[in-house]
Amino acid sequence: MKHLAVLAALLAPVPALADIDPGNWEAVTAEAEGQTVFWNAWGGSTTTNDFIAWVGRRVMEDYGVTLEHVKLTDTADAVTRVLSERQAGEDTDGAIDMIWINGANFAAMKDAGLLFGPYAEQLPNWDFVDVEGKTVQSDFTVPTEGFESPWAMAQVVFIHDTADLAEPLGSMQAIADWSAANPGRFTYPQPPDFLGTTFLKQALVDLLEDPSVLSAPATDDTYDAVTAPLWAFLEELTPTLWREGRAYPATGPAQLQLIADGEVDLAISFSPGEATAAIANNQLPPTVRTFVLDKGTIGNASFVAIPYNSGSKAGAMVVANFLMSPEAQVRAQNPEILGYGTVLDMEALSAEDRAAFDALELGVATLSPAALGAVRAEPHPSWMTRIADDWMQRYGVSE
Amino acid sequence: MNRRRFLPVLPILTLLVMLGPVVAGLWGTLLPAFGHLPAVGLTGPSLDPFRDLFGWGGLPRAVMLSMSTGLLATSVSLLIVMLVTAGWYGTRPFRALERLLSPLLSVPHAAAAFGLAFLIAPSGWLSRLVSPGLTGWDRPPDLLIVQDSWGLTMTAGLIVKEVPFLLLITLAALGQADAQRSMTISQALGYGRVTGWLKTVFPRVYAQIRPPVYVVLAYAMSVVDVAVILGPTTPPPLSVQIVKWMSDPDLAMRLEAAAGALLQLGLVVGALAAWRLAEILVARLGRYWIARGSRGRFDLIVAQGALIAGGVSAILVVLGLLVLAIWSFAGFWGFPSAFPDGFTLHNWMRFGPGTLRALGETALIAFTVAGAALFLTIGCLEAEYRHGLAFSQGAVWLLYLPLLIPQTAFLPGLQTLMLSIGADVGRGPVMLAHLVFVLPYVFLSLADPYRAWDVRMGTIAAALGARPDRVLWQVRLPMLLRPVLTALAVGFAVSVGQYLPTLLIGGGRVATLTTEAVALASGGDRRAIAVYGLMQTGAALVPFALALLLPALVWRNRKGLRHG
């Protein structure tokens, strides 16, 4: 990541020309018809992949847009691709039309002028978005300024198998204590997987007395002092982990199989509805439930952004707009299908749409919005980068 | 088209198609390895990439893993095959083993690896079958079996696929080694079956199968998909690490990847050289052993052991496929239940459409590539026949060259080269990359049957007034329908199983059953993996089934061709 930032800084910023006006929606849909949109999105979750496939079918039906899901393991790959395309002078028809993006990757692209926009707030369905109540205009404390549009709300929950761990645990320290008493029954994905780094962030946020220091960028002075509790916590926790910390599951969904196999009893997840969706898919036993920590857990919004050199900007905007539509949002929130949180404001919807949301069965393993409790803000992206690197030095090359 | 001028060009064209990308790829690896990559704004020469490479903490272990898994997998596979053949050739158990192993040849490496993983993991099927009854476990034991740090599971995954391959190659070679008579003589002289075979037939046979054995060694040392599924992760074997560096967002890491690729090439060359020395040593020891005249007291035990080992390796693949099938239809299946709680079509409905799309892509590529390879192969063989071009022994090694150079050594280079010249990635370049690996197998599969065709038929046909093209299309090819379809099936299966070419040259745009299945490996969704793994296996097996059925159907009224 460090190299990436240096490279980005060295390149002269190119103004993101709005060659198509997002405000003229008729023109946009007219141009979009027949275009193919390559949406580079994380492909590690089969439920998400199914949802994206459904989106593809719908935008083809309604707008004549072909959606291709390019499955990534790491969003940074897409960032690099756009960067190298700009270096090669490919400014009009890049390989990537839309990226599912967050945090540090978004910050890097926006600063380097690699994004098309602003467009998000001119999309018709932006009217339904809950701007007041949800963090949809800033991404890990970086303002979006319309360069990315939201499509899902995520919040950290912990999935547990009540057959072996009956009661929720209220804090990170409680988790460490329980793990010491039941060694080998807990683990987390291996950083730099984003859920693994989220675990580290969540631990730090929960352990600190005053997490507001994390909204400022990390500096050499502040880093060591602020992260000290995290490393102490991991020292205590790691020997009690699954496989004694010699191996970690590669991704979030891999943990679900471990629960099903009876290898672990507790796992971290970014989607409140993931457990219910997994039960519906026979991946988890019906006894699993979710809990959040007493002080609240980290939450953020998932965004999509359009690279400056996309050849199908109109099509991408059509897809981005569709993702914010009540129809897509209801489906995404359905825990049997995806279980992500919605970005829409219930008050802004028509009575019919609101009823569709209300009618949703949240599912036995999903916490209601009230029970999800307080949402803790994401730290500034610089903290995550340094923490992830540090973790890989200390724990990532075992033996 | 002036046929007379066209045909002799084909052998040269074939060599170009097969070796061109290899040479280009090696060139594209050589430059960045010494610091020259204009796309990132770096110009060499510089030794920094190698400095970075040797600075990586995991290097000694990754190198050791690469060498040990490669050498161990090859030696054990060869040992099993030689001893089984020595002890049981010509007997009924041997024929049964052969019949069991032949279809396993077309099971793709990734599917076999997945099956093995689902079988022998602590929470795998074998463990579930015996728990809690025999073992008293109600939770899986905390053992690192799959992805163990010594690479033993990965070695096992390689062995179960190389044993059928080496066995069938050996059988083909035995046809020419006059084994039966040597066995009769040696047994008459009082030697046990195994010792007699090893002392009289093995040297001849080994000389014939040497090139494929080298291919197995090179492959085992540099395989990526099996290593991702079964191999260790901290650190992984060298090939996997090279691919990780290639996929790193930081383009500068490609230099380190290129340096690693050159190191990998050096390791393979070194291992082949070491193997050659070992051959000489074994030959010397063997002569001493022959001179001693020991009749083989342990033959019976050795033969039994080898048969059991061969049978076990076959059963592991079969059971692996079976457990994949069970997972694909599984409702919830917790540990330690021996079978799922319920069976359902839900998984197939969920992943079916995705697999069909990937199948379409896979089949399109495989069909085009196998077809092109067949065209070039028949062209070369026909040119050899018509113009009396003789392919020397050196040409055989040239044919094997793309298989001996590790994929990780030149594919990254090819991708970087394409990036530098601004060539677009996609299906076309992927097909060309596949062709490099499919051509040798198609050629080897078809060459012997093609050349074994009775040329007097051709003379007669010419005497009856048929021009050479008519002889080819109306006499030779119809008579060779089964070998031609088999070669096509072989080409198809090889293309279906390709992982690295599709991944690297496709730039992530080309999704075949293999790339999708291996991508799912990190997600732990066993049902998805099972569905994709089975589709991949089916895609590779169906053409073989057709190669068996179609000639039988077409020639149902022609007794002379049914045993083709």
Place this chain on the structure above:
Amino acid sequence: MDKGLSLKGVTISSGGAPLLSVSHDIGSGEVLTVMGPSGVGKSTLLAFITGTLAPDFRAEGEVWLDGHNISDIAPHQRRVGILFQDDLLFPHLSVGANLAFGLRPGESAAERPGKINEALDEVGLSGFADRDPATLSGGQKARVALMRMLLSEPCALLLDEPFSRLDAARRAQVRDMVFDRARARELPVLLVTHDADDAQAAGGAIVTLGG
């Protein structure tokens, strides 16, 4: 000579060492018998005449057929028929299709079945047109092979020990049939054999190689 097969100074060598040397004229309806021990090069001579000589042999001399020099013409244009020891019927074609293989392209589709049936009748195999060649007996196959060759209207006939695979009873029968047909069509015949009976039945000149 205007009609017939002429071998003019045909010398074949292998690896520098001369193998054989023949000069002879065979008139229409005549039979030349070439005899010699195995390996002396009899089949090679035939290969030279049909134009399918293997590249490791070097040959000099000319072959003339009906007043034309055919030494440099492509094999399929020479109109020289050949029969081998094995019947070599095409296993993927029916008996009728085998026979039709050599028919000149000029024949109209309507006439073909007629010609095929005529040929079958001539050798006593009426109604065999749709049969699978593999279901025929040795003698029947030899007859079909002969008629297949004759239907292509060759101008000369080469015989490479064609009777040695047949059992004694069939042998004389098939031999006589071949020579009768050849004489009826006034074809020059070159017979290669190591069997003295064949040579005698041929009743023509005899050349012995490897002397």
